[in-house]
Amino acid sequence: MSQSTLEIWAIIAALGVGTFLLRFSFLGMIGNRKMPDWVLRHLRYTPVAVLPALVAPMVVWPQATGGDFDLPRVLAAAATVLLGYLTRNVLAAIGAGAVTLYAMLYLLG
Structure with a gap:
């Protein structure tokens, strides 16, 4: 240093x-x-914008593979997004992503 x-x-x-x-x-x-209504309306979308920005690099360039594309992580992310969209249940979406990730890591290596 x-x-x-x-x-x-x-x-x-x-x-x-x-x-x-x-x-x-x-x-x-x-x-x-009291904040103006337009500020509150914009702040409502902050978590929705921040969470994907935190997760996307871990899916696209995972540290576990040295930044190489990894199909199990992409499939787990897709399962999480799909189940979250269909059920509107955060815990079910997280569970589906975890099960998909570990199942794909087991099956695909």
């Missing part, structure tokens, strides 16, 4: 302050105020 200990701690402190200010801007400054 080419950075000194002081530089590393300065970066950690700066990131901590930045994270605090970002969260404070929503919780501390807006806190008790």
Whole structure:
């Protein structure tokens, strides 16, 4: 590592302050105020946008295979999305994805 200990701690402190200010801007400054309806309408879609963004890299470039395409993971993701869409049940979708992943890893190696 080419950075000194002081530089590393300065970066950690700066990131901590930045994270605090970002969260404070929503919780501390807006806190008790009523937000406009258009903001609430947009915030409703935040989890729906964030969750696929977190999961997609693990499906498309899985760390377990060194970033190579892996059919069991793609099939598990497809089963999860399909069952989630059809049943609107999160636990059933997660269960279907887990069962599909382990079954495909067992069958396909």
